[in-house]
Amino acid sequence: MNVHNASGRRAALPADLARVLRTGPFHEALRAAITARGLALSRVRHRLAERGVRVGVTTLSYWQRGERRPARAESLRAVGALEDVLELRRGALTDLLRPTPDAAPSARPYRTLLDTAAPIAAILADLGxxxxxxxxxxxxxxxxxxxxxxxxxxxxxxxLLRAHRDGVDRYLAIHVGDPGCDPDRVVVRADENCRVGHVRGDRRAGVVVAELLLDARLRAGETRLIGYTVEDGTAGESREYVRGFSYPGGQYVLQVSFDPDDLPVRCHRFARSSAGAPPGDRRELVLDGRYPSVHLAEERVRDTILGISWEWAPTRRTNLSPPGGPGRR
Structure with a gap:
């Protein structure tokens, strides 16, 4: 589709494309622009390369499906070049990547972050x-x-939560246990500025979803600090803890503490691009002799998966009690 008329002036954009360029999210706007221009991703890649910008077809596919979001400087430069390739005004796509206090960020689908996405989706639907x-x-x-x-x-x-639309009155806490987790014996406790509502679990997947009810409905842009605890202890030996992020941009700190009498022999911080992907960006974390814990800190998370893994010594103490749980809800 040619967006210039015979006089060389830019023609009006298709109504659907014009709307999504105003409202976002970014991935829908990018997909609509590529569709409107009738370009295959390989052609988009080729035209970017002609401008000295190298972006793979796989990355472009991730961007238009919302499975990844351009965040690094080189990616943002590529988005600027995409505006030229797709014959959009300067900033049409880049502006959708700039966070504003009240803007609704683009959510990454659960299926790309969790192996247990299907049962979680079913529970979320059950909770409305x-x-x-x-x-x-x-x-x-x-x-x-x-x-x-x-x-x-x-x-x-x-x-610290921020509402991106009016009327929000709850937060849904998702807990994915280790293999063997018994959701019936997992306890969710509200600690600060919330209370526990409905709790649902899937025994085969080892997941628990809990409603944490807020004291008032939030308007878009309003914030609320909440705290909660999940008591598990129902599964077998744990070797990692991971957190998937649907939304980019927030700060994240994870600390893992161990029994001082049985410390792991090695710990690593790692990231994954999607569920099932091999861990990358591995960095060893050193246990401090004074404190039996390790931590990671991210000032601005991407819509990705972060975690800490650890390795145990092969020998085990033999006087441990059998697996149990903290009791039923």
């Missing part, structure tokens, strides 16, 4: 939850405790 949740995290601190049986004993989470 909107697909985007209505809130995103500006800052999150998680403290994970590994017990004396090397099990994931509990995790405590504190989050």
């Amino acid at each position: 939850a909107p697909s985007d949740g209505g809130v995103h995290s500006l800052c999150q601190l998680e403290r994970v405790t590994v017990g004396r049986r090397r099990e994931l004993l509990r995790r405590r989470s504190e989050q």
Whole structure:
């Protein structure tokens, strides 16, 4: 499609494309612009290369499906070149990547972040939850405790939430246990500025979804600090803890603490691009002899998966009690 008329002036954009360029999200606008121009991704890649910008077809596909979001400087330069290739005004796509306090960020689908996405989606539907949740995290601190049986004993989470639409009155906390997790014996406790509503679990997937009800409905742009704890301790030996991020941009701190009498021999921080992908960006974390814990800190997370993994010594103490749980809800 040629967007210039015979006089060389830019013709009006198709109505659907003009609308999504105003409202976003970025991935829908990019997909609509590529469709409107009738270009295959290979042609888009070729035209970018002619401008000295190298972006793979796979990356372009991720961007237009919302599975990744341009964030680094070189990616943002590529988006500027895309505006030229797709014959859009300067800033048409780049502006959609700039966060504003009240703007609804683009959510990455659960299926790209979790192997257990299908049962979680079913639980969310049962709870009548909107697909985007209505809130995103500006800052999150998680403290994970590994017990004396090397099990994931509990995790405590504190989050500063911001609503990106009016009327939000709850946050949905998702807990994915280790293999063998028994959702019936997992306990969710509200610690600060919220209360526990409905709790649903899927025994085969080992997942729990809990409603954390807020004290008032939030308007778009309003924030709320909440805290909650998940008591697990129902599965076997734990070897990693991961957190998937549907929304980019927030701060994240994860601390994993171990029993001082049974420390892992090695710990690593890692990232994954999607569920099932091999870990990348691995960095060793050193256990401090004074404190039996390690941590990672991200000032601005991408819509990705972050985690800490650890390796146990092959020998085990033999006087440990059998697996149990903290009790039923």
